[in-house]
Amino acid sequence: MNSTMNHRTRIARLLSIAGIALSIHTSNAAPLPASAEIYNTDQGIAVVKIEEAAEVSIASEGLNVKFPTTSKYPAVNFKSSDGTWDMSAYDGIEAVISNTGAHRLWLSMRIDNAGNWQNKPWSSDNLGIAPGETKTFTVRFGTQYGKPGFALDASKIINVKLLASSPKAGSELQLKSIKAVKSDNSQAKAPATPAPASSSADGVSIYTNAQGVDGVKLEDNAEISAASDGLTVDFPVSSKYPAVNFKSSTGTWDMSVYDAVEAVITNTGTHRLWLSMRIDNAGNWQNKPWSTDNLGIEPGETKTFTVRFGTQYGKPGFAFDASKIINVKLLASSPKAGSQLKLKSIKPIKLDESQAKATASTQAPASNGGKKVTDSVFFDPATSDINAIDIEKKGTVLSKVDHEGSPAVNIQFATDTSYPGLNFIDTGDTLDLSAFSGVQAKLHNAGTKKLRLTLRVDNKGHWKDEPWNTTTISIRPGETKDLRVTFGMKNSNAPGYPLDPTSIIQIKLFANDKQSTPTQLHLLSLTGVAKSAAGASSSTNFNAPPIDGAFYKIDANSDLLQLGQNNTSVSIDESTGTAALKVEFDSSTQFPNVTFPTPDGGWNMETFGGIQVDVTNPTDRKVTNITMRVDNPSTSENPKPWNNEKISLEPGETKTLSLVFGGTASEPKYPLDSTMITGIQVFQAYPKEDSTLLLKNLRAYGSPKATPLPSWASTIADRDIPVTPPEWLGTRPPVEGDWVLTFDENFDEGSSPNPDIWNFKLSHDTVHTHEARNTAENVYIEDGAMVIKAEVRSGHHHDDPKLPIKEYSSGAVTTYDKWAQCYGYIEARMKLPTARGLWPAFWTMPDRGEASGLGKWVRRSTENKHGKGMEIDILEHLTEWGPGRNNIATHWDGYGDNHKSWGFSHMYFGPTPDGWHTFGLLWEPGKLTWFIDGYVKGVWENERVIDVPSYLILNLQMGRWATKDVDRASLPDYFKIDYVRAWQLEERMQ
16 A cells, blocks of 8 residues: 555566565464364353453353443454464354343354455354344355455454444343354355345245344344234334345345335334335435335324335336345334334235336325315415414414405514414325325515515425425515425425325425514415326437527516526516516525426437527626526436536626537536436526526527547546556656656554644634534544544534534645645545545645745635635545546635636546555646546646645545535545655756
């Protein structure tokens, strides 16, 4: 991992080539005794190594082990007296164990080779064992949890560990024997899990009662017990999503001859359960590679729960491969105390024709408690009882009024209270609204102030899970607007909570802000939104815009109801002599936007080169971050497939905002498919105050781009092509020149990076919502690499009691005020973390130096003052992307209204033999070139390239750009840096 080892490797290779024999000393491992025993009670307890306060004693029948409740993973370890066992004559290790305690135990057995623990150099498996049970626990060499794992060397076993996971008070076991075993052929082929499930296409068994609890994997403290009539599952109240998992003994089930999975379940607890069943393919969790549905079940009820392959919540979902099913999961959502079920059976099934036409979520809507609603009018001011509306906040007053000759309900929201609102469904009632695609309220603001209003439609569930769909709008005095919620969507234009329309427990209308004076809001109607006829899918998309490209005409007759208004207000404005779409952006949210209609299947714009719109700023102040975004459908390779382009406008200025599909040759972007345009919007990012724009001439324009992508551009396919880094990598820059090594940090010595070179905090104390705190404790040296650890551990940012406390801990290092360089080549070799929610980065910032006489913030400024400043991002990786993708970027002219940037977030790279990658930057006047593993991956030429010295930053962050859905169970995780080096041309050092 370090340069010394690299040189030794090269010397060994040269000697080998030269025909010089190398003498390699290996220690002899101790053979096992003829009995193959790893431990017997005659050895006493002195040879048993204890972890986390476990206690051991000798009994006539074996070794007694007591587990303390204060420990998370108490364990006993067995080691050879000579340091290593040679078990090459055996296939695995077998332990006979009795649970002599009062609670069920969840045990793990681990067989270790030497090596870095982070590489998991062991074989292991889990076992559940109930009080009074005696079981044989077998772990096969080369397996981890029943699947092929680390290639264990059975001739070099250094330790056998037996541990308990979070034991309760009174937990203990008796280890009757533990020995190496040699299996017959049939046993050797089977992993440690004794589940009898088949992986063939026919005769698949997911779980049978004869299995007991073996082979069932638990999550979030669920507990199970087996009986002849089914598997009983107890759900703890302290857990959010406790679950049971069923996996094939061979790793994958082939269910291609079936259509669905069916479970028969009885609620044997005291509370209603909200269950989910999920059937998984392998893949990135963000792509949701599964089929799934929800089911509500009352105490005492027995229901058949069916999830059809290829559906998610009763709708077409992920393109599921039934021949490659890796797991079936049954989970409960936020169960209450006393929640329990009995799983009577679970199996794959074939559906008859009528069943195949039905979606999983509509199996039995009536039994789910929803009252079927077919009348599209939910509340009519002319005929409905105003007293049936539930007022949430005291002080809200409802009255019948006349609105333009028709009845309406006037709503005066309570003043000086947060979120005053109304409920339209009686508490305890459930409605089945599956005949509709959503809910819509028609509203008129008869008052004198702008209102922000939200319509929310709820399923039952814990409020922290946000089991609802919402849409928020702004409505100005005198305006009439439709406020619409589309089931399964947030703001009717982005995926939201997968709402079950058969089980709607509430429709809620509320004001987002405290009201200082009574409002005059007229409710004109509350209705169901009719479902649109599904468009036929085809390999060819014929939804082409007219020849002039005007896919949405802006004129006096424009249908404004076709537009998505998300914290915006739209109207037609003719003050300039021709019709313009007037869009008023609400500054109370980060991305107020207006979305334009797309047909089923999207627009086919293959005969055009992009989309543009003329934008005018009619106000007396500058408007920034005006952005157009154009989307493709989400894919498994890329969940965020869009292009965007932004401009700023001075007062009274008009510009054409033009977006080129896929970007240009000099500035490539995501390779947008112009035959499948499914989203078009204009938004303002982070408005500081309300703003207004006029839009005209929205159209597809230009010819399809003929300019090929630059030679360095990579494709998604590149992430699967293995890469062998060149031999010279790490010894010199990738281009010719008289290079001098100016910075060389190998992290070979000590337990912490050198404080004379590295700072252990960023040069500012700002920490944003959802970000991790930085602490020097999480930066250290291990095995010749600097390690930055991300973990669930709260504390003060920068270990300063004056700074905020954050839930997660991570780290950062910089060379600010200690090392900086202008131009040259910079490189670091690193291994990236994989746990979802992390954001490792390697980047530079300006440091004009103490000798400049400038203050700290001006020294670091990216503005074109005292030289051209700039942030350069060499590596920015989001773990949610999966391996093999990098973002590069430059940022300049500050981070406010004048901020400018260039970047490319679809830089793909393939795997290396050891999983380490080298990221480099060649910095020249007017030109930046990015390298990965010695190969050019990005080039940007611009006269604005930074020309002042920069310092280095390496950090592992969370939140903000990264997903908020952190995989806590996979933490801690680590960002490892083998070395950081920099070179400079000799001529520039004069």
